[in-house]
Each structure stands twice: as C-alpha cells, then as structure tokens.
Amino acid sequence: MSARRRAGESSVVTGLVAFTFDGRDLxxxxxxxxxAALLAAGIRSWRTTRVGGRPRGLFCGIGICFDCLVTxxxxxxxxxxxxxxxxxxxxxxxxxxxxADDAC
Amino acid sequence: xxxxxxxxLIIGGGIMGASIAYHATAAGLSVTVLxxxxxxxxxxxxxxxxxxxxxxxxGAELELALLSRRLWQRQAxxxxxxxxxxxxxxxxxxxxxxxxxxxLRAFAAGQRDAGVEVQNMDLAxxxxxxxxxxxxxxxxxxxxxxxQVQPMLATARLLARARGRGGTVQGGTTVTGLIRDxxxxxxxxxxxxxxxxxxxxxxxxxxxxxxxxxxxxxxxxLPILPRRGFILVTEPLPVLIRHKVYTAEYVANVASGxxxxxxxxxxxxxxxxxxxxxxxxxxxxxxRTMNVEVLxxxxxxxxxxxxxxxxxxLLRTYLGFRPYCPDHLPVIGEDPxxxxxxxxxxxxxxxxxxxxxxxxxxxxxxxxxxxxxxxSPFRPDRFGEVTA
Numbered sequence: 001m002s003a004r005r006r007a008g009e010s011s012v013v014t015g016l017v018a019f020t021f022d023g024r025d026l027x028x029x030x031x032x033x034x035x036a037a038l039l040a041a042g043i044r045s046w047r048t049t050r051v052g053g054r055p056r057g058l059f060c061g062i063g064i065c066f067d068c069l070v071t072x073x074x075x076x077x078x079x080x081x082x083x084x085x086x087x088x089x090x091x092x093x094x095x096x097x098x099x100a101d102d103a104c
Numbered sequence: 105x106x107x108x109x110x111x112x113l114i115i116g117g118g119i120m121g122a123s124i125a126y127h128a129t130a131a132g133l134s135v136t137v138l139x140x141x142x143x144x145x146x147x148x149x150x151x152x153x154x155x156x157x158x159x160x161x162x163g164a165e166l167e168l169a170l171l172s173r174r175l176w177q178r179q180a181x182x183x184x185x186x187x188x189x190x191x192x193x194x195x196x197x198x199x200x201x202x203x204x205x206x207x208l209r210a211f212a213a214g215q216r217d218a219g220v221e222v223q224n225m226d227l228a229x230x231x232x233x234x235x236x237x238x239x240x241x242x243x244x245x246x247x248x249x250x251x252q253v254q255p256m257l258a259t260a261r262l263l264a265r266a267r268g269r270g271g272t273v274q275g276g277t278t279v280t281g282l283i284r285d286x287x288x289x290x291x292x293x294x295x296x297x298x299x300x301x302x303x304x305x306x307x308x309x310x311x312x313x314x315x316x317x318x319x320x321x322x323x324x325x326l327p328i329l330p331r332r333g334f335i336l337v338t339e340p341l342p343v344l345i346r347h348k349v350y351t352a353e354y355v356a357n358v359a360s361g362x363x364x365x366x367x368x369x370x371x372x373x374x375x376x377x378x379x380x381x382x383x384x385x386x387x388x389x390x391x392r393t394m395n396v397e398v399l400x401x402x403x404x405x406x407x408x409x410x411x412x413x414x415x416x417x418l419l420r421t422y423l424g425f426r427p428y429c430p431d432h433l434p435v436i437g438e439d440p441x442x443x444x445x446x447x448x449x450x451x452x453x454x455x456x457x458x459x460x461x462x463x464x465x466x467x468x469x470x471x472x473x474x475x476x477x478x479x480s481p482f483r484p485d486r487f488g489e490v491t492a
Contacts, residue, residue, distance in 0.1 A: 050340060050377065066339065066419065077339050077417055096342070097377060102412055103342035104235040 019089040021046070028085035035061065035068050035080035038091075046070050046080065050096040069094055110136040110272070112470050113292060113304035115279050115318055118148035119456050120448050121310035122259040123463030125266035125273070126179070131471045135271040136302060137263065138294060140278040144259040147312050147455060150424025152335060152370070152380050153255040154348070155457035158195040158247035161211060162218035164481035165433055165454070168461045170219055171477060173249050175460035183265060188257035189375045195250030196225075196233055198241050198409060199352040205243035208352045212245045221248050236344050236412045250348050252372065255456045262463075274299065282307065282321050282445070289322060289444035306470045308446045313390075313427040315435070315449030319484075324441035327487050328450040330425035332386040334398050336406075339417045340377030345410060348372040350383075369405035371413075378419065381406045383453065390425060428452040429487070436462055436482035438469060446470070447484045 016027040021038060028037035035058045038046060045055035047069050059067035061081045068080040073090050076098025085091075112128045114121040117139025125135045139145070155176050160166040180190040199205035212222045225244045230237055233246060263273050274296070283291035283303065291303035309318040319326040353368035370382040384398045399421055407414045427450050429435060434451040438444075448466050451458045465475040 069339075075415060097340045099341050099344065099416075102236065102344055104344060104346065 017085050017087050019085050019087070019091055021091045022093055032085055033081055034070060034072070034078075034083050034085050034089075034091055037085050038080065046091075046093045048093075048095050053095075069098065071098055107291070107301050107303055108136070108299065109291075109303045110134045111304065112136075112306045112308060113302055114138070114308045114310050115292065116146075116308075116310035116312060116315075116449075117143045117259070117263070117273065117275060118146050118310065118312050119144065119255055119259045119262075119459040120312065120451070120462060121308070122262035122266070123459040124308055124310060124448060124466050125271050125463075126262040127463040127467035128470055129266045129269035129271045131467045133467070133470055135266055136304070137266070137271065137273045138277045138279055138292070138302075139273070139275045141275070143263065143273070143275055144256045146314070147424045147426065148255045148259050150335075150422055151255055151333075151426075151453070151456060152372070152382055153189075153253045153258070153456050154454065155251040155253060155460075156195060156247075156348075156454065157215075157220050157249045158197055158222070158245070159350075160215075160454075162214050164478075165458075166215070166218055166220070167477055168434075168458050169454070170249075171464070172458050172460040172462075173251065175464055176251065176253070176457070179262070179460060183261045188261045189254035190251065190258075191253070191375065192251045193372070194347050195247035196230065196244060196347040196349045197247065197352055198230065198237070198244045198349060200241060200408070202242045204352040208243065208245055211352075222246065223248075234346060234349060234410075236410050237349070238409055238411055244352075252348060252374075253456060254375070258456070279318070279321075282442075287443055289442050305444070306446055307444060308448055308466060308470075310448045312449055312455070313425040315427060315447065319439075319447065322439065322442040322445050324439045324445070324484065326435055326447065326450070326484060327430055328427050328435065329387070330390055331428050331452065332384070332388050332391065332423055333382060333426055333453065334384045334395065334402065334421055334423045336381040336399060336402055336418050337420050337422070338379040338381070338413070339419055341373070341379060341416065342377070343373060344412055344416075345371055345373045345379060349409065351405070351409060369402060369409055371406050371410060379413070379416070381413075385426070392423065394421070394423075426453045427455070431486075434458065434462070434482055435484050436465060437479040437484060439484040441485055 045057040047056040063082045069077045070080045071092040072078045111133040114137045157169045277296040279292045281293040293301045313330045316328045350370040429450040435447040468475045
C-alpha cells in the first residue's frame, strides 16, 4: 500500500493521476476511485437529490446505494465509489438524476 | 368457539382478492380475505401495474378490459388517484418493420370496431408523442385509454376501503382445506390458531399463479400455470419516455403457447423516475433462477426502441409468475363441479387491469345479480378433463 499523500502536495509527485472536478485541478492515486479522490481533496458532497435538492456524497461506498452519483466526461450518474479516476477525466457535480438535456 | 362466517371468503390477498373485497363490501356483503403470505406478496408485487386495452383483440377479454378501464377511473375517483399512482399515461405501440405496421393497422381497425380508442401514427406523429424514439420505425398506433397503477398501493387501498366497510383481512394465514356439505363448498379450514375454520356462502379462489392448488383441493382441477417474466429497472431519470411504449410483437407473444423464451420489449417511466423494461415470457414453472440472456435481450430491444437508454444504468431486475390458461383467458365464475366455489384467477399478465371488472362481476354473482358481462367464455369447466 502506498503512503497516503495529501492532495495539495501531491500534484508534482510522479505517478499521480490528474483530473478536474468542476474545473478545479485535482490528483488521485493510480487506481483510486473518484469518491476516494474527492474525499481526499476535502470534498464531501457532489450531488443534490432529485426532490429536495439535498447534498449527497459517499454513503455505502460499495456500489449499492447509488447516492454518490457524479457526471464523468459528460456521462451522468456514474457511481463515484466504483469509478476509477482516469487521467484527464472531467468530473462534474450532478444535480438530481442528471440527463437533464434529454428530458422531454 | 363458534365458527365465524362471512358472505364471501376470499383466498388470496393480491389485487384480485382486494378488488373482489372492495366491490363485494360495496354491495353490502360481509367479506373475509385470507392471504398465506404478505398482502400483494405474489404476482401483484412482481409486475408493472398495467391497465391495458391496447394489447387485446376483439372478444371477451377486451370487453373485460374496457369495463375495467371505466371502473379503474371510478376507483381512482373514490380512493384518490394519487394514493395508488393511477396514471392515465396512454399507450404507444411501435412497429419496427413494414409487415408489423400493416398487421398493427389491421389489428387496430378491429379494436376500433369493438370500442377501443386508437389512432394510427406515422413516424412524425410518433416522434411528437415520444421525442426520444428511434427513427427507424415503420409506423405505430396511439391508445389513449391505456393506464398504469402502482399495484401494491392499489391492492392496499382497495383492501383498506373494504376494511372500512367492515371487511376482515388476515395475512399469514394458509387455507388448509375446504369444508363441504355434499358437493357444496361451505367454508375453509386454516392453519391459524385464532381462525381455524370459517364458513361462507361463497368461497372465492383468488390465488393467482397458485390458483390451481385451491382448485385441486376442491377436486375441480384448473390448468392454470405460471409463466415467468423479468422486468429491468433503470436508475431514476427525468422524463425521457412519456407513455407506455411497446413493440407490435408483444401481442403475438402473449397469445403464443410456446414454451421457449419470448421477449418483446415494453418500456415505460414511473412516477418515481425509474424506467421499467419488460416483458419476457418463459414456461419454467416456479423457477426463480436469474436468466442473464433474457435480461440482455430485453435491454438490447429497449435500446433499439429508445437509443437514449444505451447511456442509462440499470439498478435492479425482478421477476414474477403470470398465471395463464391454455386459451389465455381468465377463469371467472362459479365452478359447477364445486358449487359455492367461485374462481377469479388466470389473468396472465393482465391481472392488475382486469381485476376491476373481475371484482365487480364476482360481487354481482355473490349478490345474486346477473353479471354485466357474459361470463360463459371464462367458465371454469371449459377445459374438459384436465389433470392437476
């Protein structure tokens, strides 16, 4: 297991994966999930609920609860806990169920 | 201990038993419902809650469906449409190929003559109804009378109203035998220590996919068998699909007696935002094994009709057992082989919709009124000699 690094000081360390969250530059350990990388960066919520607009982030952490949904490279409702950070990924917070552009 | 008695003793606390209890108590009859598991614990909680006229050709079942549609409207007004998510969402049937489109037009013409509201649609008209529909569609039809309910809520609301009118509903109680007076069925015995037996003027078999077991108890076998159907559930979404949308092949599959797997996709949104994708048919008894091939096929067919679904995740799947008869008609009415026993079962995939008319008609039979619809096509002894 690699030593835990703080997000702020790790961006120059070789082997880290760079991605953005709502336009902000962040890094992740190789193989790290989006949820873990966001938590490491101090970000605890990245989605709002469909009805009440309440904040949501990591809950079960194992892919069951669908609470941690996030938009990745334009694809809505990816489970942040199960999705590995890819180099250059554009991660965005999600409002409600996502897919708003497709609604009819 | 004196044996309690009811005018109508209903075996089965699914949508059928609930509807019969609702209509029978409205007619002033005393009612007891016995359910061996949980209320709506069988097929009523493993289906889509369809109230369809679109999938039925002219004939006895369509007559039941049209009466049911009117009665559901009334039940929604009585119980509160929102209380069980009554949704007059309308149906859209899509034909992918010209041959299917031609067959659909002929089918719709027959339905129109039988009183169904239906309008033929070209691609432009279909896209106005369903903007996310695939473009490679040969034609279709729009059915304004099709509707949907949340079936567990509907069952609960109907039973609650029956209880409010003095009815008794007891779950966790298995009927272990029928009480006979000569040929006549006069009550049931149960496994409940507090209700070991109950007598009744009428015993109603509303046991759904398990109705053949009750019929066998009476020595009056019914050829009702389970047909397995899978349904896929997507993540909650904004409204991508407005109607109940299915392909023209669905009607042919429902009518088929093939034992092999059949899939013809049925896609619709629900009030909670999920999209339901059905509907497969397999004759495999009460086997609850997952069949990934069926799920894959349903998903692919759904994407064929709504390409937008390719980018949507599935949350889960569920399966249910549709009770079907060899001639795909339900069994409704008193059994001449066991007087006093009324059957209300075998509605296959149409039980939620048809429960309204079934409940109404059986309440009429129990009250000694001539039923509004001729029940002879549904008579229990129409199958000749069958072995259970």
